[in-house]
Amino acid sequence: xxxxxxxxxxxxxxxxxxxxxxxxxxxxxxxxxxxxxxxxxxxxxxxxxxxxxxxxxxxxxxxxxxxxxxxxxxxxxxxxxxxxxxxxxxxxxxxxxxxxxxxxxxxxxxxxxxxxxxxxxxxxxxxxxxxxxxxxxxxxxxxxxxxxxxxxxxxxxxxxxxxxxxxxxxxxxxxxxxxxxxxxxxxxxxxxxxxxxxxxxxxxxxxxxxxxxxxxxxxxxxxxxxxxxxxxxxxxxxxxxxxxxxxxxxxxxxxxx
Numbered sequence: 001x002x003x004x005x006x007x008x009x010x011x012x013x014x015x016x017x018x019x020x021x022x023x024x025x026x027x028x029x030x031x032x033x034x035x036x037x038x039x040x041x042x043x044x045x046x047x048x049x050x051x052x053x054x055x056x057x058x059x060x061x062x063x064x065x066x067x068x069x070x071x072x073x074x075x076x077x078x079x080x081x082x083x084x085x086x087x088x089x090x091x092x093x094x095x096x097x098x099x100x101x102x103x104x105x106x107x108x109x110x111x112x113x114x115x116x117x118x119x120x121x122x123x124x125x126x127x128x129x130x131x132x133x134x135x136x137x138x139x140x141x142x143x144x145x146x147x148x149x150x151x152x153x154x155x156x157x158x159x160x161x162x163x164x165x166x167x168x169x170x171x172x173x174x175x176x177x178x179x180x181x182x183x184x185x186x187x188x189x190x191x192x193x194x195x196x197x198x199x200x201x202x203x204x205x206x207x208x209x210x211x212x213x214x215x216x217x218x219x220x221x222x223x224x225x226x227x228x229x230x231x232x233x234x235x236x237x238x239x240x241x242x243x244x245x246x247x248x249x250x251x252x253x254x255x256x257x
């Protein structure tokens with residue numbers, strides 16, 4: 001949108017491998033918890049609206065597999081048509097953002113194990129809840145998303161266990177204020193497991209049934225991994241773009257690689 005305001009005559013295309021674009025990410029826990037049951041209300045703008053209002057073409061379910069910097073081309077896979085094509089560009093903006101951290105735990109690929117980063121993630125989790133009617137949930141990570149999901153799942157009358165490696169919820173927060181948040185969680189029926197490292201997930205018939213956390217074995221019907229995010233910079237790195245110390249794309253004062 002900024003490019004269109006600056007360059008009214010430019011040909012602008014967006015490629016994204018997901019099914020949705022331009023939605024209210026902070027509303028995902030409230031959709032899952034039933035506060036806003038219509039997920040379509042989370043959509044800020046549809047691809048057709050980008051085209052009709054700003055002449056910006058949006059290609060969803062299109063994954064950029066590689067960037068050829070020398071020839072200024074992209075190799076783009078159409079995930080619906082299972083085809084790949086070469087797309088030229090004059091100027092390229094890499095906006096791949098971040099991805100959820102999923103540790104190499106045994107059982108992380110079992111049914112009933114989720115992350116919450118996108119609307120697609122939220123729809124998958126909501127479908128599981130509606131079809132499987134889980135009674136118990138384990139949330140790994142006591143950051144903002146973890147706490148919002150505690151509220152959402154307690155609203156669905158689930159037994160909720162919150163596991164956090166640090167000795168307090170909301171680790172960046174001052175300890176005295178975090179202790180008040182912890183007390184509020186417990187008053188609302190959330191069982192806290194602080195200072196506990198998740199060692200693995202257990203399952204039966206392909207579905208998660210338990211979590212090993214510290215010295216405890218917690219029975220569960222579903223698990224949410226919300227332990228943080230990491231830069232989604234693999235595509236840029238593969239193209240030869242320099243990365244910073246923590247894996248993000250290194251840029252100059254004008255955001256250029």
